[in-house]
Amino acid sequence: MQSVFTGPVYVVRDNIDTDQIISAQFLNLVPTIPEEYEKLGSHAMDGLPHSLYPVRFVKDGQLDSDYPILVGGRNFGCGSSREHAPIALGSANCQLVLAESFARIFFRNCVATGELYPCEIADRLCDVLKTGDVVTVDLDAATVTAQATGKVYAFKPLGDVRPVVDAGGLFNFARQSGMIAK
Amino acid sequence: MTLTEKILARAAGKTSAQAGDNLWVNADVLMTHDVCGPGTIGVFKREFGQAAKVWDKNKIVIIPDHYIFTADSKSNRNVDILRDFSREQGIEYFYDVIDDANGHWVFDAAKGNMKRQYGSRYAGVCHTALPQKGHTRPGEILFGTDSHTCMAGAFNQFATGIGNTDAGFVMGTGKLLLKVPESMHFRLEGRLQPGVMAKDIILHCIGEIGFDGATYRALQFDGEGALNLSIDDRMTIANMAIEAGGKNAMFEFDSRTAEYVDARVKLNGTKSTYEPVLRDKNEKFVYEHVVDLSQLEPTVACHPDPGQRKKARDMGDTRLDRAYVGSCTGGKTSDFVEFARVLRGKKVVIDTFGVPATPEIVRDLQSTYWGNTTIWEVLVNAGVQMTENAGCAACLGGPVDTFGRINKSGIKCISATNRNFPGRMGDKESQVFLASPMTVAASALTGRVTDPRDHLGN
Numbered sequence: 001m002q003s004v005f006t007g008p009v010y011v012v013r014d015n016i017d018t019d020q021i022i023s024a025q026f027l028n029l030v031p032t033i034p035e036e037y038e039k040l041g042s043h044a045m046d047g048l049p050h051s052l053y054p055v056r057f058v059k060d061g062q063l064d065s066d067y068p069i070l071v072g073g074r075n076f077g078c079g080s081s082r083e084h085a086p087i088a089l090g091s092a093n094c095q096l097v098l099a100e101s102f103a104r105i106f107f108r109n110c111v112a113t114g115e116l117y118p119c120e121i122a123d124r125l126c127d128v129l130k131t132g133d134v135v136t137v138d139l140d141a142a143t144v145t146a147q148a149t150g151k152v153y154a155f156k157p158l159g160d161v162r163p164v165v166d167a168g169g170l171f172n173f174a175r176q177s178g179m180i181a182k
Numbered sequence: 183m184t185l186t187e188k189i190l191a192r193a194a195g196k197t198s199a200q201a202g203d204n205l206w207v208n209a210d211v212l213m214t215h216d217v218c219g220p221g222t223i224g225v226f227k228r229e230f231g232q233a234a235k236v237w238d239k240n241k242i243v244i245i246p247d248h249y250i251f252t253a254d255s256k257s258n259r260n261v262d263i264l265r266d267f268s269r270e271q272g273i274e275y276f277y278d279v280i281d282d283a284n285g286h287w288v289f290d291a292a293k294g295n296m297k298r299q300y301g302s303r304y305a306g307v308c309h310t311a312l313p314q315k316g317h318t319r320p321g322e323i324l325f326g327t328d329s330h331t332c333m334a335g336a337f338n339q340f341a342t343g344i345g346n347t348d349a350g351f352v353m354g355t356g357k358l359l360l361k362v363p364e365s366m367h368f369r370l371e372g373r374l375q376p377g378v379m380a381k382d383i384i385l386h387c388i389g390e391i392g393f394d395g396a397t398y399r400a401l402q403f404d405g406e407g408a409l410n411l412s413i414d415d416r417m418t419i420a421n422m423a424i425e426a427g428g429k430n431a432m433f434e435f436d437s438r439t440a441e442y443v444d445a446r447v448k449l450n451g452t453k454s455t456y457e458p459v460l461r462d463k464n465e466k467f468v469y470e471h472v473v474d475l476s477q478l479e480p481t482v483a484c485h486p487d488p489g490q491r492k493k494a495r496d497m498g499d500t501r502l503d504r505a506y507v508g509s510c511t512g513g514k515t516s517d518f519v520e521f522a523r524v525l526r527g528k529k530v531v532i533d534t535f536g537v538p539a540t541p542e543i544v545r546d547l548q549s550t551y552w553g554n555t556t557i558w559e560v561l562v563n564a565g566v567q568m569t570e571n572a573g574c575a576a577c578l579g580g581p582v583d584t585f586g587r588i589n590k591s592g593i594k595c596i597s598a599t600n601r602n603f604p605g606r607m608g609d610k611e612s613q614v615f616l617a618s619p620m621t622v623a624a625s626a627l628t629g630r631v632t633d634p635r636d637h638l639g640n
Contacts, residue, residue, distance in 0.1 A: 015393065015487050017603035023610075024579040027217045028249055028256040030263070031346065032224025036256075049610045075394040078427060079603060080578075081329040083221065083345035103427055104398050105329060105343055112347035170347055171229045 001166040005095050006136040006147075010057050010067035011126050012048065017079035018106065020047035022088040031087045038063055040084055041091030045070075055131050058092050065092040069135060072099035073126045076118075077106025083113060090115025096137060098125055098144060098155060111161050114169030121155035184365040184466065185432045186400040188459040189340040193323045201364040201466070209241065210322035210339075212352045215308050216246040218327035218345075220263040225350030236271050237356035243275040243317050244268055245308040246287075250279055251299060251571040252581040253291040261287040275317070277305035295585045298541070298570040306540030306572035309333040309421065309510035313413075314542055316450035319443055320435045320458035325352055330510050330600065332423045335401075335431030336416035338439055338458050342430045363429045365400040366391070367467035370407030372476040377635035379520060380415035381512065381598065381618035383473065384422045385481040389491025390471060397427030399468065404434045404461065407475045413442045414516040421511035422600050425488035434461060480621045480633050482596075485613035486604050494621050497631035504595040505530065505626035506586055506607070507566075507619050508537030509577040512598030515546040517619040521598075522557045524623035524637050525564035534626045535586035536561055536568040537575040544570050566626075577601075579608040588612040596625045 012020075026043045029036040041064060045057035058065045070089065076099035077085060086109045089097070096117040097110075110118040117139065125144070129135065134147040142157040158165070167173035174180040183191065183198060191199035193207040214222050227234065236242055244264050249257035261279055268276035269283060279287045281301035293299060305311035309330050312318050318334045324341035325331070327349045334341035344358070352358050368387055374380075388395070401423045408416070420431035433439070435458035447454045480494035507513065507521050518538065538544045547558040547568075561568050569575070569585050576586035577599040588595060588608035595607060595614050602614035617625070620634035627637060 015603065017487075017601075017606075019579070019601075019603050019605050023605060025581055028254055028260065028581065030220040030224060030256075030260065032221050032228060047605045047610060049604050051611060075397070075427065078394065079329065079601060081327060081331075081343035081345055082218065083347060101394065101397070103394070104429060105345065108348070109345035112345055170351065171225075 003140045004136060004138050005068060006134065007068040008066065008132050008134050009069045009071045009129055010065070011071045011129055011131045013126055014073035015075045015078055016072055018077060018082050018085040019079060021045060021077065021085040022082065023047040027082060027084055029084070031084055037087065037091050040088040044088040044092035044094065065094055068093060068095045069137060070094055070097040071125045071129055072097060073124060074100045076102050078103035081105045083109045086110045086113050086115045100124055111164050112170045114165045114167060114172065117158060117165050119155045119158065121153060123153045125153065183462050184400065185338070185402055185459050185461060186340060186365055186430060187362055189321060189323065190360065190362050199362050201362050203362045205360055205362060206357050207323055207360050209325050209352050209356050209358065211241055211243055211317055211324045212349060213243045213245065213308055213312060213324065213326035213331065214349060215248055215328060216250065216257070216260045216264060217248040218349070219244055220260045221346040222327055222349040222353060223263065223267045225346050226353045229350060230354040234354065236353050239272050240274065241356070242273050242353065243312065244273060245277045245305050245311050246279055247307045247311070248574045249580050250573050251289050251295050251585060252583050253289055254581040257581055258287050258289060277303050277311065277315070279304050291583065295571055296569050300541065300571070304541060307510045307513065307574055310514060310539035313337065313442070313446060314540060316447040316452035319447070319453065319456035320439055321456050325349065325358060329424045330421050332428065332431050333417050333421035333510055335420035335423065336413060336433050337443060338433055338435040340430055343424065363398055363400040364468040365402050366396055366469040367471065368401060368403045369405035369472045370403060371405055371472060371474050372407050373410055374475045374478065377620060377638055378478050378480060379618035379620055380411060380418040382478050382481040383475065384419045385483050385491060385616060386473065386478055387471070388422065388426045388483065388488050389481070391426055393425060393487045393489035394427040396423065399428055400430050400432055401428045402432045407473065408433060409436050412516065413438055414514045417514070418511050422488065425600060435459070480618060480635065482621065482631060483602060483616040485602055485615060488602060488616060494617065494631055495633040500631040501594065502532055502596050502625055502629055502631065503593045504532055504588070505534040505622050506576065506595055506597040506599065507622055508535070508539065508575055509599040510539055511600040512619055513537055513539035513543065515543045517598060518543070518547055518561070519557060521619040521623045522560045524620050524634055525566065525627070526552070526560050528564055528627055530565040530626040531629045532626055534566045535576070536566045537586060538572045540572050544572055576607050579606060596622050596631060598622050
């Protein structure tokens with residue numbers, strides 16, 4: 001499985017709730033219907049107030065984001081249980097989120113869907129990095145390297161979460177590992 | 183063991199469990215709705231096969247409630263997906279919007295959004311409807327595809343919100359792997375003073391620990407003060423455990439719980455047996471807080487999160503554009519009664535919306551008289567825009583034509599709902615202040631955040 005991810009980051013602050021990740025008005029889209037899954041991606045992080053986030057995560061008219069890595073502060077993904085949130089991010093080609101802490105249901109939904117890796121990092125990267133900075137994340141080493149400064153930050157290894165996301169979510173993992181019939 | 187540990191141990195077939203244990207627990211009820219149901223059904227069919235049958239058709243409860251009274255065609259279609267699936271699987275506890283089992287749901291915008299547009303089975307907001315329809319029982323495990331599923335902790339049961347994929351798994355197997363949460367202990371003492379409500383208790387507690395102060399944890403509410411609270415009040419509190427990041431809320435079982443649950447299962451003909459959990463002497467908590475209810479004052483959670491606690495009386499400078507009473511946590515009969523008590527004989531000065539959580543609550547308000555006037559009429563006469571179309575409505579924004587949705591930037595709304603992150607009720611640049619129905623009422627009369635104790639005793 002891919003272990004190294006390099007690309008520009010999109011930086012948000014503390015308490016990014018699921019309404020900001022995917023506005024409630026787009027919950028009419030059903031994630032298991034392929035064209036609606038794609039559309040969810042086009043609205044990823046659309047709920048962020050423009051006054052605070054003038055640079056948008058997904059440009060108008062695009063289905064995918066230019067930022068494969070999200071950087072957040074405390075309590076990322078708080079609020080509702082909507083699985084549309086990690087799905088919108090995954091659909092927009094976001095591959096991982098680095099945050100100081102995660103809300104419980106969002107973390108679990110990332111793993112269950114296999115849409116993206118939720119990485120907990122003690123350093124407040126949202127104070128250090130700005131949107132567009134390029135980083136390299138190495139999941140095996142559990143490190144983030146900021147390209148501009150060369151500085152290396154360690155995050156909490158994903159442990160048992162990693163193979164589940166690698167497999168593409170709970171059901172795929174359970175089949176591959178023989179927990180449920182193929 | 184804590185109450186939560188005891189229930190989870192039992193549901194996993196074990197004699198004991200402690201925080202941190204990973205357990206496969208058996209579900210008693212799986213609840214889903216129109217926003218997450220179609221996706222859950224999609225996961226279930228993708229993973230278990232197109233012809234697969236649910237694990238137990240009598241343990242699945244489907245309650246459309248979120249995006250019902252909207253002309254948005256996809257939202258209307260989502261209700262049809264639920265109907266088709268319920269028919270195919272023989273699910274009895276599907277609370278359809280319409281009475282025609284082979285029909286299609288279409289909201290008629292031309293009829294407006296004040297008069298009822300639902301059939302006889304429609305149940306309204308899932309968390310309020312579950313107990314009303316006899317689906318909450320002490321000692322049971324309830325999973326729901328909605329974060330406010332924790333509201334059923336009011337009934338001494340383990341109830342928590344899960345995503346579509348987990349729900350698809352439960353739908354097929356009846357089980358879920360859970361980590362037993364640590365418990366935080368809130369011991370309530372005394373009684374609330376006039377003008378102070380259950381909403382003030384939970385806003386106080388969230389302010390105390392912060393909006394992520396209970397992440398991954400259970401919140402246990404007990405003590406003499408908790409036993410003095412009505413079932414509605416316990417629901418208001420349990421509902422908002424998630425607003426501090428909690429996994430579940432838990433109340434003690436008592437005669438009020440039994441009375442409510444027994445009446446409801448009998449009325450609806452649902453399963454009547456249950457086994458409550460009672461407190462042990464050796465409970466281990468990671469946090470202890472004693473709340474003297476008599477000392478609490480009307481409390482507000484300010485924009486932009488439920489942990490921004492202030493006293494209403496210190497916020498008189500905050501001008502408002504709008505007031506809202508509704509949702510699972512704040513749209514119950516008792517909420518509207520207290521709302522009306524403050525507004526009776528007066529006029530609101532800002533746009534004020536009322537959305538009862540369920541059709542039963544609409545009926546309560548329209549059939550309860552104060553003198554010659556129903557509570558419903560008291561509210562309408564005060565200038566409140568009351569809709570009969572019970573549902574989640576603008577609590578979570580929703581489609582742009584949703585009743586009460588904030589569609590303009592800069593609007594400040596005081597609301598009896600449960601969440602106030604940016605954009606929660608619509609426009610991303612609007613602000614929501616959470617408060618009790620009485621504080622919302624007093625504020626609607628002045629156009630500023632107002633302590634309701636200044637408006638009592640008319």
